[in-house]
Amino acid sequence: MKKGFKDGFLWGGATAANQFEGAYNEDGKGLTIADVSPGGKQRMKLLRDDSYPLEIDLEKYTYPNHLGIDFYHRYKEDIALFAEMGFKTFRMSISWARIFPNGDDAQPNEAGLKHYENVIDELLKYNIEPTITISHYETPLNLVKSYGGWKNRELIGLFEKYARTILERYASKVTYWMTFNEINTGVLGSFFTLGMRNESLNNNFQALHNQFVASAKAVKIARELNPNIKMGCMSIYATMYAYDSNPVTVAETMEENRMFNYFCNDVQVRGEYPTYAHSFFTKNNVVLDVQPGDLEVIKENTMDYLSFSYYMSTTHALKTAEKEESEGNFFGGTKNPYLEASEWGWEIDPVGLRIALNDLYGRYGVPLYISENGLGAVDKVEEDGSIHDDYRIDYLRKHISEMEKAVTIDGVDLMAYTAWGCIDLVSASTGEMAKRYGFIYVDLDDEGKGTLERSRKDSFEWYKNVISTNGVAI
Numbered sequence: 001m002k003k004g005f006k007d008g009f010l011w012g013g014a015t016a017a018n019q020f021e022g023a024y025n026e027d028g029k030g031l032t033i034a035d036v037s038p039g040g041k042q043r044m045k046l047l048r049d050d051s052y053p054l055e056i057d058l059e060k061y062t063y064p065n066h067l068g069i070d071f072y073h074r075y076k077e078d079i080a081l082f083a084e085m086g087f088k089t090f091r092m093s094i095s096w097a098r099i100f101p102n103g104d105d106a107q108p109n110e111a112g113l114k115h116y117e118n119v120i121d122e123l124l125k126y127n128i129e130p131t132i133t134i135s136h137y138e139t140p141l142n143l144v145k146s147y148g149g150w151k152n153r154e155l156i157g158l159f160e161k162y163a164r165t166i167l168e169r170y171a172s173k174v175t176y177w178m179t180f181n182e183i184n185t186g187v188l189g190s191f192f193t194l195g196m197r198n199e200s201l202n203n204n205f206q207a208l209h210n211q212f213v214a215s216a217k218a219v220k221i222a223r224e225l226n227p228n229i230k231m232g233c234m235s236i237y238a239t240m241y242a243y244d245s246n247p248v249t250v251a252e253t254m255e256e257n258r259m260f261n262y263f264c265n266d267v268q269v270r271g272e273y274p275t276y277a278h279s280f281f282t283k284n285n286v287v288l289d290v291q292p293g294d295l296e297v298i299k300e301n302t303m304d305y306l307s308f309s310y311y312m313s314t315t316h317a318l319k320t321a322e323k324e325e326s327e328g329n330f331f332g333g334t335k336n337p338y339l340e341a342s343e344w345g346w347e348i349d350p351v352g353l354r355i356a357l358n359d360l361y362g363r364y365g366v367p368l369y370i371s372e373n374g375l376g377a378v379d380k381v382e383e384d385g386s387i388h389d390d391y392r393i394d395y396l397r398k399h400i401s402e403m404e405k406a407v408t409i410d411g412v413d414l415m416a417y418t419a420w421g422c423i424d425l426v427s428a429s430t431g432e433m434a435k436r437y438g439f440i441y442v443d444l445d446d447e448g449k450g451t452l453e454r455s456r457k458d459s460f461e462w463y464k465n466v467i468s469t470n471g472v473a474i
């Protein structure tokens with residue numbers, strides 16, 4: 001077997017429109033759920049206690065993502081820096097409300113379409129393949145207020161129209177697409193994903209069903225437009241461990257693992273609802289409204305590749321056990337005594353990534369795309385302007401090294417790796433700038449002060465070298 005990452009491996013970085021574009025109300029863009037989401041610690045709390053505001057309240061809250069890092073106006077400068085690092089791909093999302101400001105408008109907004117065309121052309125100028133997420137935590141606000149979010153089937157048709165519009169416009173230029181970001185956070189009732197308050201288990205799974213149908217319809221449209229297009233799903237994957245060898249703990253972990261790590265991938269890659277999901281629905285009195293044709297469209301339009309974000313693993317102990325809790329991306333677990341955690345309590349587990357890759361490739365047999373990975377940390381700018389982020393290099397090096405083992409020793413077909421937040425951007429969970437992931441530093445603080453100037457951290461040169469050696473020099 002040939003050693004190392006395959007030729008044409010897609011090294012790059014990942015972002016989301018609502019976390020870095022800014023220009024939240026320019027050129028005809030409508031409001032999205034991200035625009036009414038305040039920054040600060042209250043953000044995740046609001047999501048959890050179901051009191052997510054549906055209006056902008058400037059007196060009460062700050063909204064760092066309204067400015068973002070101003071990528072909307074600075075994309076040329078930023079893409080030049082990505083090119084300098086040697087990016088082969090750049091993952092970005094399109095903001096639905098730049099294209100259809102209210103989500104249900106009769107005609108698309110040409111200024112929005114033109115903007116993304118300019119960004120795509122700029123990437124192609126440097127031979128950087130765009131990877132586009134069609135929906136990254138950004139349902140247009142009107143669809144939440146007037147339609148009740150994704151539990152309403154009408155969103156399927158509206159999404160289909162949006163997807164068709166952007167696919168028709170960019171299908172000849174963009175090969176790699178993902179439909180919904182981290183769709184499996186919908187299992188937890190995430191407002192970001194479902195565009196509705198966490199009302200009931202039934203509504204959450206109905207909303208997910210509607211997204212599965214919408215996603216499959218987008219895949220169908222894409223393939224009709226360009227048979228060479230590659231469509232992928234996108235989930236969080238958190239490797240799950242049983243805290244102890246008690247078979248009851250292991251059985252509970254298996255159940256949790258299936259509903260969180262597998263369920264959405266099973267539907268989108270295998271093309272059908274798995275048996276355990278039917279059992280889960282029966283046990284929890286979930287009755288879905290499945291219309292004629294839904295299951296067929298899901299079955300006929302499965303994904304070409306599977307993408308996932310990987311930041312941490314999670315450990316499951318019996319509910320009766322008194323154990324220390326850990327923090328995490330959307331959910332925590334029981335503190336794992338073998339792992340260290342980031343400043344935000346996310347448990348760092350590079351070996352867990354090798355397990356993830358083996359697990360997913362063994363189960364699905366389709367190429368895998370690591371669409372997010374990275375360390376959120378506070379960076380210190382030295383007097384001379386340099387930023388020595390050796391902690392970030394250490395995190396990424398260890399993860400890439402495990403990826404390499406999964407590829408060369410275990411034979412996993414891995415096609416891409418896009419480091420999250422390759423340029424500093426607004427954090428999804430805190431809505432702040434303090435938690436940074438970038439190779440490129442952006443001079444901006446949580447009060448909105450700063451020059452917005454970009455500078456290279458130590459990790460910039462390091463990642464450039466990783467890419468130029470196709471992952472040999474890590």
Ligand code: BGP
Pocket residue numbers: 016019181182236309329372376420426427428429430435
């Ligand atoms: C994922 C999201 C991203 C991103 C990342 C890091 O869940 O897809 O949008 O932000 O996590 O999370 P955070 O910004 O909260 O550190």
